[in-house]
Amino acid sequence: MRIVSLLPSATESLLAITGRADCPGATLVGRSHECDFPAGAGLEGVPVLTAARTAFESSAQIDRAVSAQLAGGESLYTLNVELMTRLRPDLIITQDLCSVCSIDLKAVRAAAADLSPRPEILSLNPTTVEGVLDDLLSIGLAIGREDAAAARVSELRERLYRAEEFVTPFAEAPSVVFLEWTDPLFVGGHWTPQLIERAGGLHPLNPTAAPESAGAAAGPIGQTLRAAGPSIRVPAEVVAAICPQRVIVCPCGLPLEDAWRETRLLAEQAWWADLPAVRSGRVAVVDGNQMFNRPGPRLVDAFEWLVGWLNDRPEAMPRGFPWRALHGGAA
Numbered sequence: 001m002r003i004v005s006l007l008p009s010a011t012e013s014l015l016a017i018t019g020r021a022d023c024p025g026a027t028l029v030g031r032s033h034e035c036d037f038p039a040g041a042g043l044e045g046v047p048v049l050t051a052a053r054t055a056f057e058s059s060a061q062i063d064r065a066v067s068a069q070l071a072g073g074e075s076l077y078t079l080n081v082e083l084m085t086r087l088r089p090d091l092i093i094t095q096d097l098c099s100v101c102s103i104d105l106k107a108v109r110a111a112a113a114d115l116s117p118r119p120e121i122l123s124l125n126p127t128t129v130e131g132v133l134d135d136l137l138s139i140g141l142a143i144g145r146e147d148a149a150a151a152r153v154s155e156l157r158e159r160l161y162r163a164e165e166f167v168t169p170f171a172e173a174p175s176v177v178f179l180e181w182t183d184p185l186f187v188g189g190h191w192t193p194q195l196i197e198r199a200g201g202l203h204p205l206n207p208t209a210a211p212e213s214a215g216a217a218a219g220p221i222g223q224t225l226r227a228a229g230p231s232i233r234v235p236a237e238v239v240a241a242i243c244p245q246r247v248i249v250c251p252c253g254l255p256l257e258d259a260w261r262e263t264r265l266l267a268e269q270a271w272w273a274d275l276p277a278v279r280s281g282r283v284a285v286v287d288g289n290q291m292f293n294r295p296g297p298r299l300v301d302a303f304e305w306l307v308g309w310l311n312d313r314p315e316a317m318p319r320g321f322p323w324r325a326l327h328g329g330a331a
Contacts (some may be wrong), residue, residue: 001143004030004089006050006079008101009296010124011035011043013136014093016297017148021046026143029087032103034253037290037298047087050103051078059183059251059262077103081111089119091142096123124295125170127190128227129198129303132295133157152297159300163307166316167200174245174310176201179276180231180252182294185239188250189231192292192297197226199306204242206232240271246310247277250286250327252293256322259285263326278326284309287322 004028005011009029015021021028021042028043035043053076054065069076092112096105105123112119120143126132133153140149176196178188190198193203204226208226231252249263263285264270277283286292291302301318308316 001090002029002088003027003091003093003143004049004084004087004092004119005035006032007093007095007124007295008032008034008036008091009132010095010135010139012037012294012296013142015041015043016152017136017140017143017145026145029089030084034289043209047083049080049084051080051132052076053078056254056258059181060267063181065186075104075107075142077107079103079107079111081114085115086109087318089115091120091122093122093124093139093142096125124253125293127230128224129160129191129194130224132191132299135295136297144165149222156297156300160303161314162197163300163304166307166311166313167198168311169200171200171311172322173200173202175242176203176248176310177205177239177242177244178203178248178250178255178292179266179309180250180288182251184233184250184267185236186231187239188292189228191295192231193228194226195292195299195306196310197302197305199303200308201246201306201308201310203228205234205238236271240275244277245280245282247275249283250288250292252288254287255289256285256287256324259288260324267326272291278294281325281327283326285324285326290322 005014005028015038019025028046029044031046032051033048054062056062066076092108094105096109108121112121122138124135126135126315133156136149136153140146178192178196180186180188187205189206193206193208196203197208206228208228210226247258251259251262272278291298301321305317305321308314
């Protein structure tokens, strides 16, 4: 099977199942420009099919550029249809969850319609942790590797359960603000509030809720039913009003150095210094390109780090996790 993946998290999930891009019987023949993990799996030799129409300069600049392009009905990404035609994929993996994060499903379908034979399109749109794990099973089914996918999901679930053992259910849960963007301010949604709450924190600006059919949604089983909506924009005065005890700055798509620079700009604002999290040195800056914002296997790494950070249990954190602590109120 010849596979094109236009989604970094899907590429990570695919390679978690197959092990390598050039795996016999399920070969990755094309990828997005953001598919960069895992290292050493042969991604370097896989042709790139997409490119971003915008280049990052600052959070505010990107927000203006994205808003303008979406308002004009333009895609934020280009797709090399000519190259994809030559690659003759049997399966294209994409998404329709976020038009900002990667190329949209409409553009992919339009390109695939002209291919002969027409490839299967698998669109992944997880909004919960369980949905992310289910996507591994969907990929496994699509490529004929159901057993390998199930084994990988079992390993990831075991790590989630093991990390939860560090959480003390009787301890007072700290309030957390998870900033997915800094100018304007956006707080995390979908699976991120789930991870925060399961790690022992509260996410009051975008909490999870149980569906009406779930009853009280109490206990471990009920916990898996609780979900949050997408990320939301919030004014600075609202962030300040909840007096967060912990702040995580993890801008979507930004590597750690860019996230650190954006945090420095955030720290220059008057309201920032008065946050309890800032005064107590409980602010973390995380690589948003690699962690939390990609709905793939490394959400488990993000959860392990979160458990360790919220519960002061550094032994729970994965080695080499890309983050930096903010001390003294300014980056």
